[in-house]
Amino acid sequence: MLSGTAEYALRAVVCLARQPEQKPVRASDLASSIDVPRNYLGKILHDLVRAGILKSTRGKHGGFQLALPPAQLPLLQVVSLYDQIGEQRRCLLGRPECSDRDPCPVHSRWKACAEEVARFFRDTTVGDVLAGGRLGSGPVDLGPCG
């Protein structure tokens, strides 16, 4: 359902959001914590910085932090950097035009499915994820995050 990269990004963001301290987390610590290849994660983190989701600081004691409160960060904002969720849904049967006014036979049922998925990512924030607890063993230094 999600590309691997989008899932990596989601894990990283959630893990950063779980850090109790406001200190930046290094890419390599994050990588080993959420079990994503170090160098590849570097690129993803950079994407997230450019998207305004993370802040980065360089040099000693540098690393990555969330750039905004978790409650204001829908999962869709992370995921949509890599996957198209919901926005423009292609016709399942390949019709060039498929709309409410000119629907294919499965249009309404498929639309309902796709919109439920889109709604999930749009309405669930990173804050919601944190509120649930039960994520793992906690902050990055103490073990796995995802």
Add this chain to the structure above:
Amino acid sequence: MLSGTAEYALRAVVCLARQPEQKPVRASDLASSIDVPRNYLGKILHDLVRAGILKSTRGKHGGFQLALPPAQLPLLQVVSLYDQIGEQRRCLLGRPECSDRDPCPVHSRWKACAEEVARFFRDTTVGDVLAGGRLGSGPVDLGPCG
């Protein structure tokens, strides 16, 4: 949501199901009708034959036909040749184990989404698609099918 190949397969099956006559349809006719690359479609059709979804006949007047009644062919049977739908859903947050008994914060909501999608593909048959009509201009010889 679906891989390109799975969508191609779906289009091909639906188009074949719409043929009024029981004559086989050539791969090349099908390809131009549903706008899928000729050679690639050949491979996909072959997959569908091996899966028991289509029958093929070689030589003059050969081609492909459905191997079973459309009403007995859930979309999932076609799509699952290429994509994993629902069956084993990974944890969105990357937790190695994520179940009803040991759920991550988004488990239940995400499960509901994923299961609705799975249900759609499991419960919708090619027959249902035909029943709806409105697919295009009809049989392969008369124009596009998808």
Add this chain to the structure above:
DNA sequence: CGATATTATCATAAAGATGTCATGAATATA
């Protein structure tokens, strides 16, 4: 049988996603 039409199969290419590596740029600290 011989010619033609069609699918079956295999080798390979092109493109995209994923992953690695080396080097540059910025920052903190001594």
Add this chain to the structure above:
DNA sequence: TATATTCATGACATCTTTATGATAATATCG
């Protein structure tokens, strides 16, 4: 200022998906 540490960036490697092309196998028909 010098050095170590960290992110930033771009080149490259690998794997999967998508796509193409050539040849073999099989069926029809004169």
